Amino acid sequence: MLSPSARFSALALLAIVAPAAIVAVIGYVSIRQWESSSELLYREQARDMATMAAEKVEMTLRRAEDGFLDRLQAVLRTEASPGRAVDALLAESPLVRRLYLVGRRGELVYPRAWRDGDAAVFGPLVTEREQAKLERSGRRVVIQEDQISLALLTQKNGEPVLAAFARDAETLRREILETALGTLESPTILAVLDRDGRTVYSRAPIGNAPSLLSVQFRDVLPDWRLAVYQTPGASPRQAVRRQAMFFTAALGVLVAVIVAGIVATWRLMRRETEMARLKSDFVANVSHDLKTPLSVIRMFGETLEMGRVTDEARRQEYYRVITREGERLTRLIDNVLDFSRIEGGRQTYETAPTPIEPLVRGTLEAFAYPLAQQGFKVEVSVAPDLPDVALDADAVGQALANLIDNAIKYSADERLLAVDVRVADERLVIAVTDRGLGIAPEEQARIFEKFYRVGRSDTQGRRGSGVGLALVRHIAEAHGGDVTVESAPGRGSRFALRLPLERS
Ligand code: ADP
Numbered sequence: 448m449l450s451p452s453a454r455f456s457a458l459a460l461l462a463i464v465a466p467a468a469i470v471a472v473i474g475y476v477s478i479r480q481w482e483s484s485s486e487l488l489y490r491e492q493a494r495d496m497a498t499m500a501a502e503k504v505e506m507t508l509r510r511a512e513d514g515f516l517d518r519l520q521a522v523l524r525t526e527a528s529p530g531r532a533v534d535a536l537l538a539e540s541p542l543v544r545r546l547y548l549v550g551r552r553g554e555l556v557y558p559r560a561w562r563d564g565d566a567a568v569f570g571p572l573v574t575e576r577e578q579a580k581l582e583r584s585g586r587r588v589v590i591q592e593d594q595i596s597l598a599l600l601t602q603k604n605g606e607p608v609l610a611a612f613a614r615d616a617e618t619l620r621r622e623i624l625e626t627a628l629g630t631l632e633s634p635t636i637l638a639v640l641d642r643d644g645r646t647v648y649s650r651a652p653i654g655n656a657p658s659l660l661s662v663q664f665r666d667v668l669p670d671w672r673l674a675v676y677q678t679p680g681a682s683p684r685q686a687v688r689r690q691a692m693f694f695t696a697a698l699g700v701l702v703a704v705i706v707a708g709i710v711a712t713w714r715l716m717r718r719e720t721e722m723a724r725l726k727s728d729f730v731a732n733v734s735h736d737l738k739t740p741l742s743v744i745r746m747f748g749e750t751l752e753m754g755r756v757t758d759e760a761r762r763q764e765y766y767r768v769i770t771r772e773g774e775r776l777t778r779l780i781d782n783v784l785d786f787s788r789i790e791g792g793r794q795t796y797e798t799a800p801t802p803i804e805p806l807v808r809g810t811l812e813a814f815a816y817p818l819a820q821q822g823f824k825v826e827v828s829v830a831p832d833l834p835d836v837a838l839d840a841d842a843v844g845q846a847l848a849n850l851i852d853n854a855i856k857y858s859a860d861e862r863l864l865a866v867d868v869r870v871a872d873e874r875l876v877i878a879v880t881d882r883g884l885g886i887a888p889e890e891q892a893r894i895f896e897k898f899y900r901v902g903r904s905d906t907q908g909r910r911g912s913g914v915g916l917a918l919v920r921h922i923a924e925a926h927g928g929d930v931t932v933e934s935a936p937g938r939g940s941r942f943a944l945r946l947p948l949e950r951s
Pocket of ligand 1: 849853854857881883884885886894895899900901902910911912913914915916917939940
């Protein structure tokens with residue numbers, strides 16, 4: 448059968464461990480789901496972002512080029528020989544490089560001649576056939592390989608003219624890509640790659656950031672791609688892991704705190720149960736302790752009262768028994784009263800310089816009868832020339848009496864009581880030695896606790912209240928000293944009351 452406190456702890460642990468385990472399992476499963484769905488969501492968002500960014504780039508580029516073409520068209524409509532005006536327009540359009548205007552029959556309208564190797568590059572694009580194709584399909588196209596833009600315009604004389612130009616790479620990067628992408632809010636790294644996969648522009652250093660996806664630009668930047676890279680440490684998986692770790696740690700701390708609380712409560716309950724048990728034992732023990740001398744006194748008193756004892760010597764003996772038992776009763780009651788005063792914080796001690804030898808011998812005197820009757824060999828050794836010591840004589844006498852009482856009570860076959868009084872290490876040491884039952888080492892620290900008594904089998908049924916040694920220790924400490932014990936089961940014990948000679 449489990450004790451109430453053990454039952455409480457088992458239940459409490461179960462009440463914590465079971466829900467914690469369920470929370471952990473649910474947490475694990477939902478984190479896995481969370482991980483995969485957030486990964487999916489992250490990719491979708493990245494794709495949306497990439498499409499939007501690509502559209503923005505194309506729109507910016509188209510707007511810039513259309514703006515240039517509109518202005519060029521305006522020039523061509525007004526100027527019969529537009530050379531100078533086109534020069535001026537080009538000077539303020541850094542995006543446009545290598546502009547050629549070619550007439551219907553392939554004649555060069557602007558500039559006067561092909562530059563460098565441009566005839567080879569532009570030549571095949573501006574043939575009559577190509578122009579006719581363009582007339583059918585629309586106003587502008589971008590030729591993939593060299594990113595050359597073609598647009599069909601009209602001259603002042605109403606004749607169509609083909610404008611062909613290339614883009615300036617640096618201006619494209621700085622004015623189009625950076626303007627379009629630089630201001631986009633995105634947790635990822637956006638980059639523009641050319642048809643060979645070279646990075647033309649990237650918003651942040653790519654380093655070895657993992658590539659997420661890429662989308663193709665449409666007609667304005669054919670074959671180029673907008674790529675999305677993952678910012679290091681910002682993947683949803685990592686974010687979820689971090690959250691999961693945080694939650695796990697928080698859950699762990701919570702469980703640890705709760706378990707610590709349960710353990711503390713369990714300890715408290717155990718101590719309280721033990722205290723309650725000790726207290727109820729104490730009441731039973733004290734009652735029994737009081738009853739024994741009382742019944743002896745009553746019995747001897749009644750016998751004397753009835754006048755049945757005629758022998759004077761026996762009568763004297765009966766009187767002595769009554770006196771001794773009365774003294775024992777007083778001692779017991781004093782112990783309990785002093786103990787309750789100590790517990791209530793009301794006990795005070797009055798110290799006065801006290802000669803030690805009379806105090807020791809006087810206290811022993813009270814035990815002369817039981818010692819003689821039980822056949823004790825008494826050895827008293829008091830060092831000569833002991834100084835007077837400032838102490839509360841009643842309290843120290845009571846402490847010594849408790850030690851002597853115990854030595855008698857817990858005696859065994861060899862009945863010896865040795866009281867040794869001397870000065871050692873600046874302290875007065877009053878030692879009481881017996882050859883009695885002795886005390887097991889693990890009990891030696893506890894016997895000075897209030898109500899504590901060694902198990903009945905070890906004390907062979909001897910009765911006591913369990914406050915005697917608690918009182919001795921209190922008295923010793925109140926005098927600035929202490930009480931020690933040396934003992935071995937079956938060999939006997941030596942209790943030493945050590946009091947400072949001078950109170951500091
Ligand atoms: P009690 O009223 O039980 O004697 P004490 O506080 O005086 O209470 O002692 C506490 C316990 O210490 C006792 O129950 C006993 O087991 C043990 N004890 C005390 N003195 C001795 C001794 N001289 N020899 C053996 N055991 C002792």
